[in-house]
Amino acid sequence: MTTLDPVTAPAPATTTLDPTVAREAWRLAEPLHAMVYFAPEANERFEALGISPRAGYFASRGGAFGPVGPGPVTASFYNFHPRLVARYLPAVWELTDPAAVIQARLDAASAALTRGLGTETLRSDQVTEAATLIRRAAESAPAHLSGRPLYAAHTDLAWPEEPHLVLWHGQTLLREFRGDGHVAALLFAGLSGLESMVLHTASGEADERFLRTSxxxxxxxxxxxxxxxRARGLLADDGLTDEGHTLRAHIEAHTDRLAAPAYEVLGVDGCQRLAELVRPLSRTLVKAGFLAGALPARSN
Known part of the structure; x- marks a missing residue:
């Protein structure tokens, strides 16, 4: 029987679209979604429900599964300690319910985007066009649903009506689609969530203390x-070994290939147009500090 090397084995060829084109569209749109995890508007709305911001994070993202316990969230989020998740789930459901906390996150996203970009921008043709493109991509992805639990759970949520929230929700779906594929790549490489974070910080791209404690x-x-x-030859005292760098590069390449099918409906031109439309929006949020302390999106 042939044994596959997790460093060199290719991800399935599920699309003809260049994965780097899809990655750029995702990367430039990601701040429009990720800012909600750092926005005070989210904390305010979670506290109004009687729950802490940390409980709100697990409940609003994991609530797509329903009023679950820690198991599905620990498994699909991948890099959080099980005891941390169990501190909030299922206890949070004694104070609120999934529909309320998911709506609170959506309301927070709307308020934060309005604060960061302004009402005039959110009502612009630019946002409407970007929302149309990103919805096309997000709604095409169920053709590749297998093995993507967080994305699948979020597809059951209703689409909002306002263009800026369509944009936010669509990017949420695409983020979870990509994230599920990233977890698959990590599993294939034989890395736990904790080990993947250790490698990530050893690359110099993230802060160890922040990742470990959060x-x-x-x-x-x-x-x-x-x-x-270190025993596997992936880590040395001064950072990643050559083998560690190679493994991380292959994981990212596999993640890109697994994420690309969602964007195939847009083609190269559509992906590039989406990137063009969202770039100034995301840049505005980043420059205004909306992602202060953020990590690269879904870096497990």
Whole structure:
């Protein structure tokens, strides 16, 4: 029986679209979604429901599954310590319900986008066109539903009507579609959520203390994961080894290929047009500090 090398084995060829074109469209639109995780508007609305911001994060994103316990969220979010998730789920459902907390997140997104971009921009042809393109991509992705639990759960949520919220919701769907594929790539590479974060911080692209504490891991657990990666030849005292860099590059390439089918309906021209439309919007939010402290999107 042939054994596949997780570094060199290719991801399935599921699209004819250049994955780098799709990646650029996703990358430039991502701040329009991700800002909600750092917006004070979200914390205010979660607190109005009687729940903490951290509980609101797990409940609003994981609530697409329904009033679940920690299992599905720990599995699909991938890099959070199970004990951290279990601290909030299912207890949060004694205070609120999935519909309320999902609506709170949507309301927060609307308020934050209005604050960051202004009403005139949100009502512009630019936003309407971008929303139309991103909805086409998000609604084409169910053809590739298998193995994508977070995306599948979010497809059951109703689409909002306002163009800026269509844009936000569409990017939410595409983010989870890509994220599910990223988890598959990590699993194939034999990396746990914790190990993937250790490699990520060793690359110099993320802050170790922020990732470790925000995901609920102890220093001893982090150190043990680092020791395991050293034993595999992926990590050295001064950062990633050549093998570690190669593995990370292959994981990102596999993630790009697995995400690309959602954008095939747009083609190269549509992806490039979407990137052109959302670039100034995202740039405005980033320059205004809406993603202060953010990590690269769904970097597990």
């Amino acid at each position: 995901r609920g891991w102890s220093q001893d657990e982090w150190t043990a994961a680092a020791d395991s990666l």
